Amino acid sequence: MNILLCSGAPRSTRVRDFLRTRCDRLLETAGAVDLATLRADKIDWIVSHGYGPIFREPVLPAYAGKIVNIHNTYLPWGRGIMGNVWSYFDDTPKGVSLHFIDAGIDTGEIIARQLLDLPQDATLQSSWDLLMTALEDLFIARWDSIVAAHGSPQVQTRLPEIGTYRSRAQSLELLALFPKGWGTPVAEVAALGREYRANPEAFERTHGLVINPKQLKQADGSSQEYTVTLCQARVRTPQRETGPGAPGLEAAEATPDDKLDNWLWVNDPVTRRMFKLNDYIGWGEHCRWYEALLKDPDRLLCIGKVGSERIGNVRFDRRFNDVWEVSINIAPGWRGMGLGAQLIAQSIDLLLAKKPVTRLYAMAKIINGPSIASFKRVGFPVKSPDPGFPGLERFDPGTEVFMEKILQPLD
Numbered sequence: 001m002n003i004l005l006c007s008g009a010p011r012s013t014r015v016r017d018f019l020r021t022r023c024d025r026l027l028e029t030a031g032a033v034d035l036a037t038l039r040a041d042k043i044d045w046i047v048s049h050g051y052g053p054i055f056r057e058p059v060l061p062a063y064a065g066k067i068v069n070i071h072n073t074y075l076p077w078g079r080g081i082m083g084n085v086w087s088y089f090d091d092t093p094k095g096v097s098l099h100f101i102d103a104g105i106d107t108g109e110i111i112a113r114q115l116l117d118l119p120q121d122a123t124l125q126s127s128w129d130l131l132m133t134a135l136e137d138l139f140i141a142r143w144d145s146i147v148a149a150h151g152s153p154q155v156q157t158r159l160p161e162i163g164t165y166r167s168r169a170q171s172l173e174l175l176a177l178f179p180k181g182w183g184t185p186v187a188e189v190a191a192l193g194r195e196y197r198a199n200p201e202a203f204e205r206t207h208g209l210v211i212n213p214k215q216l217k218q219a220d221g222s223s224q225e226y227t228v229t230l231c232q233a234r235v236r237t238p239q240r241e242t243g244p245g246a247p248g249l250e251a252a253e254a255t256p257d258d259k260l261d262n263w264l265w266v267n268d269p270v271t272r273r274m275f276k277l278n279d280y281i282g283w284g285e286h287c288r289w290y291e292a293l294l295k296d297p298d299r300l301l302c303i304g305k306v307g308s309e310r311i312g313n314v315r316f317d318r319r320f321n322d323v324w325e326v327s328i329n330i331a332p333g334w335r336g337m338g339l340g341a342q343l344i345a346q347s348i349d350l351l352l353a354k355k356p357v358t359r360l361y362a363m364a365k366i367i368n369g370p371s372i373a374s375f376k377r378v379g380f381p382v383k384s385p386d387p388g389f390p391g392l393e394r395f396d397p398g399t400e401v402f403m404e405k406i407l408q409p410l411d
């Protein structure tokens with residue numbers, strides 16, 4: 001087997017040394033490749049590691065599924081260059097990915113990806129180093145299975161998350177705002193991102209940089225529409241099985257593996273409109289909240305699944321004694337299927353098996369008809385809360401309804 005390593009990365013030694021042990025001949029280039037040369041050299045696989053030139057036809061169709069890119073972001077976030085810089089500025093997931101190269105920029109099928117927790121006291125350079133080490137580890141661990149065609153690559157357009165893309169020009173302009181360059185503490189990048197999200201217009205006036213222009217100028221002078229979606233989930237029509245033997249809805253306690261889906265759901269535009277606070281919740285903030293929630297004995301998060309698909313969550317928060325507040329969030333693509341009541345009922349069973357409960361109550365915005373209907377179907381009538389009911393400092397009777405299910409009368 002002959003492999004071509006296309007590299008412009010400052011550190012390719014480890015990947016190069018590994019590939020030498022896995023092939024008959026290893027060639028290397030930092031320049032453009034052409035099909036005639038690839039065929040003359042009898043190249044079987046191409047590995048791209050920090051490589052600048054773009055693969056084009058006729059190379060792409062001739063080597064479809066044979067060009068592997070080593071990318072230091074958790075795709076689909078961070079397409080383009082300087083993904084780790086944008087992951088702090090946007091507060092999006094951090095990690096590494098292996099993917100096949102197609103005609104788009106970092107849009108090919110994902111072979112493997114790994115979320116990473118990076119230290120908050122890192123610099124852009126030290127975070128990049130940590131990402132590259134993890135990326136090399138992932139590549140070395142997965143290479144043999146890639147060649148053997150084991151596993152099922154993920155088509156990015158079928159992922160629930162949409163992700164982000166920034167151009168080289170945008171990335172260089174952002175990096176220019178930091179005098180220390182790659183020595184900049186990531187905390188400073190994150191703070192600038194919060195400044196932007198708080199008031200984009202003021203940020204653009206102060207720093208002279210338009211982060212998300214509606215039109216992105218291409219090298220040939222043409223314009224391309226694009227949107228930076230940060231954490232927007234793709235609304236898909238689920239392929240739900242029906243008939244005998246089809247998987248039904250099952251609720252279970254949340255685990256760390258459910259963290260990403262919950263982040264997507266909580267930032268869904270419809271969900272944000274139903275919350276008391278409507279601001280974007282960054283990945284770092286969500287991770288801290290989620291990890292604390294899983295450890296808190298006074299909270300329980302349940303995840304609903306249909307087969308392998310996560311379809312939503314129900315959360316319980318103990319407000320006083322054995323009285324718990326309940327909330328529900330159905331994933332965008334699974335709304336309107338009548339699953340909310342069933343998920344609430346199963347989640348209540350999980351709570352009762354673990355905790356003493358006398359009353360359950362929920363608050364929902366008046367405009368949130370589906371949520372209200374789901375609670376009504378499992379015995380939560382809309383009512384006026386009892387005077388002096390603890391926890392009602394958050395209740396707004398002008399915009400919300402109060403619903404309650406009494407399991408045992410309070411003394």
